[in-house]
Amino acid sequence: MFKVGIPRALLYYQYYPMWQVFFEELGAGVVISPTTTPAVLAAGSSRLVADTCLPAKVFIGHVISLVGKCDCIFIPAIRSVKNDVYNCSKFLGLPDMTRATVPESPPILDIDVDINRGKRQLYQAIYRLGRHFTWNPVKIKRAALTAWQTYQRHRQTMAGEKLMLSQVMEAREAGQRPPAKPEPYRATIAVIGHPYILFDVYVNHRIVRRLEQANIRVVTPEMLTVSELTAATARMVGGAYWTYEEEIVGAGGHYLQNTVDGVIGVMAFGCGPDSLMMDMVDRRAARLKSTPFMSITLDEHTAEAGLVTRLEAFTDMIQRRKKGR
Amino acid sequence: MGNLYVALGAMLQRLDMDYVIPPPTSQRTLALGVRHSPEGLCIPFKLTLGNLIEAAELGADTWLMPAGYGICRLGYYAKTQEQILQDIGYGHVNVVGIGVSQDKLSGLLRTVKSLSNNASWLKIISAFRFGLSKMSAMDRLERLTQKVRAVELAKGTASALLVQGVKEIDHADDYRTLKKVEKDYAEQLGQVPVDEQIKPLVVGVIGEFYVVLEPFSSFDIESELGKLGVEVRRSTFISGWTKLSYLFNPFAAKEKDRIHRAAMPYLKRDVGGDGWESVGEKVLHAGSYDGIVHLAPFTCMPEIIARNIMPRTKEDIPVLTVLCDEQMAKTGLVTRLEAFVDLLARRRRRDYNR
Structure with a gap:
């Protein structure tokens, strides 16, 4: 064949x-x-x-x-x-x-x-x-x-059942239905980025898995419907310029104003579009002052320990913030 | 960018618009731009942002920036730069994006019209023509300078003449003075004493248009090459880059076509920016030049594609890639150029002896 x-x-x-x-x-x-x-x-x-x-x-x-x-x-x-x-x-x-x-x-x-x-x-x-x-x-x-x-x-x-791409992929390869997520969780964090960064576990050092192990619910861009993404992109920049802008600017804009406790932007070093789009999200977060935002840049040298420390610091901060309210 | 300000200044003056020309790009411009830019961006973004900030300090409130899809990251710059300027306290500013791909020339003209309190079309077009003729006058002098620099007896004469010439072109107010200045300086450049014996090495300068056209971003690499006795050739000129010049000079379009056709076997589609042209120029000039200096901003996406493809072309010619960013140092650059020129000279001797 x-x-x-x-x-x-x-x-x-x-x-x-x-x-x-x-x-x-x-x-x-x-x-x-x-x-x-x-x-x-x-x-x-x-x-x-x-x-x-x-x-x-x-x-x-x-x-x-x-x-x-x-x-x-x-x-x-x-x-x-x-x-x-x-x-x-x-x-x-x-x-x-x-x-x-x-x-x-x-x-x-x-x-x-x-x-x-x-x-x-x-x-x-x-x-x-x-x-x-x-x-x-x-x-x-x-x-x-x-x-x-x-x-x-x-x-x-993915958008309807709020499933992460990795769950759907694993289920598809194993031939089963995706498993239900464990409840309850300490906090919800949106991780935004292109799917080839978020779901390549070697490249991102299992960032999603690490958050889940810390008892945090992770939401990602593909869980949003197309109309949610388009609306948020329009709010942020007027209209998409890049083919995959909605995954970053749209999802970032949506989550910054909606029910998550924090947003983490993950991008690769040297990514041209992301260097601009993450900056847009970053600036919006700084202006809104409502949801914490952290951006992580990955390259082939990214040391795992440094990444883990940053994730821990971020989740601790969110935890304290929730308590303070 | 380079001497573009001369042409634009002439145009805006003819339209009776109030305009500000920021001070020439300097170390301060770079420092300002770098401080306020996202780190992963290219040197053209950082320098233009620096220019915008310096213009804002002089009281400018409207900027024209190219925008629109179909051209690498550049289309997004207007949006980002506006946000940055607002964040650092220039809240009243307005960055006007000119969609270079979707609205073409008519869109550009219409934007200009709306900014110039509705000047008549006749006035706008004549202003445009005047700006363009200034551009082509400067380009002609520049081409001559590139030739003379390589063989002049007293190094630096041609460059000094060029600077003078550009200044006078800037001051020229009508076509007659402009013609006279152009002719004058062309003659002066022709009379610079040169060494007739030397057959200079020919090096093509190719790459991303901003760093090719803005001498500051590459430490004026062309004069440096000239000092080493190299004749520089390039096909990217300001007048050739602005797409509207095709209207006045159909040959420019033909040249682009030739370059694209040459790139076809290795890169089949336009990848934005000047990536396609870089590959094409390497292939096209492999037989005619001694070497090529390829200028690219660090993190430039189209040039990365080009650089990945260029070493694998069948047509072989030495290529020195120079990545331009805020970390570049002049001494390092000059050393690399010297080594490259030595290599080219040895190659030429070898081919001659064979």
């Missing part, structure tokens, strides 16, 4: 149900790279210039780990998923950057997703992608529709 490789990094966390269903509907097998390990990151870092952002290094590492295990690698170039927004250069350059830095990689399947150029262009791009697997346009259309519906359901599950 023809096998499509999907690196477990970057947009995988956003769209994996959609991609997997699409390729499986077309009769291809899907191989997903294993979770990030120190070796994966080291392999990725060795191929790229030093100031490339952490998630991109992880991504290249995953591509390298897929070499020899699949017949092609799926790397989309997503420019925009909404009108008048734009994506970080790294997502646009990803297929070409991979080709240049991992010459031994199997052929790369890329697809241009750019809503600004109109729906027709998008449909043609999907069709071209499907043509690698079948000549039958009807089959491609059906696969694309099924994939889209799966993705919608996936989003609704």
Whole structure:
């Protein structure tokens, strides 16, 4: 069987149900790279210039780990998923950057997703992608529709049942329903950031898990509905500029004004969009003076002990604040 | 940015608008910008923020900043800088974003119109034309300077002439004076005593437009190269960068096309900023230049993509990447340039002997 490789990094966390269903509907097998390990990151870092952002290094590492295990690698170039927004250069350059830095990689399947150029262009791009697997346009259309519906359901599950992406992912891989969360908790903390940072446990040193172990309920951006995110983004900056701005600015803006005891922003060093967006959230928090905000920048050198200390200090502070009220 | 202020000043003056030109970018500008910027941002953001603060100190209350999607982080800068300025106590300010991609030239003109108390269209267009001709006059002098610098007998003559020339262009009030000044200085540059024997090394300066065009951010790398006897070539000029110049100079558009086509085998899409152009220029000039100096701001996303791809192109040419940020020191830069120029000279000798 023809096998499509999907690196477990970057947009995988956003769209994996959609991609997997699409390729499986077309009769291809899907191989997903294993979770990030120190070796994966080291392999990725060795191929790229030093100031490339952490998630991109992880991504290249995953591509390298897929070499020899699949017949092609799926790397989309997503420019925009909404009108008048734009994506970080790294997502646009990803297929070409991979080709240049991992010459031994199997052929790369890329697809241009750019809503600004109109729906027709998008449909043609999907069709071209499907043509690698079948000549039958009807089959491609059906696969694309099924994939889209799966993705919608996936989003609704997380927003509706307030589930974290990691819970849904684990349940999906184990084939069960996600477990209920333990009650009661000491405090609720919103952790905001891109899913590829928040749910790559190696990259973020299990930040979510650590908070949960401290008996804290963690809420994340994907638990919010699209309309909540859009409304909060509009309040903060007028309208999204970046393709994935709502995860940061929208979620940050929403949680800063809604029922959480603290907000932690997690970003990667060298992330261009985040350096601006986290700053927006930071400034809003400083002006509102209602909810504590802490921003954590991760890179490949982040020492675990330092991170743990900061988390402890933050949760202690929140605890004291709650008592003081 | 570079000498852009001359052209904009001319334009705004013709529109009878009250404008403030902040003092030239200096160490103080940098310090101000760095202090109030988020750390992960690039040097263009920090320097422009510094410029804005210095302008605010002089009483400016409206700024024009490029904005809009389709161009790296730059589109977000107006929003962020407005917030920062408000947070540090310039609450009355207004940063006007010009959507460079979605509203194109007409949008830019309309923004200018609304700011200039509804001046007539005729006036606006003529002001624009005047600004643009100042730009192209300066660019012509700059191109000449790049050639003369490499071979002049007394180092620094051409650079001094250029500074003088730009000053006079700034003072020129009508087309006639402007033409005269341009011709005058072009002739003077042509008469600078040069060493006819030398065939200078040719180095292309490519990269992100702000650091390429703002000498302060790269310690005036072109003069430094000139002092080392290198002829600098670059295709990024202010008049070529502003997209409206395509209206007046169709060749500029063609040149861009050529660069993009050259990049195609290695980078298929525009990644924002000048990443595509950087790859394309390397490929395009691999045969014609001796070496390339690639300027990029630290953390610049499009240039990171370009830098990851550039070493893998089939067309081979030595490339020295210089990352510009507030930590850069002049001595370190000059040492690297000297080593690079030595390498190029040796390569040329080797190829000549073969």
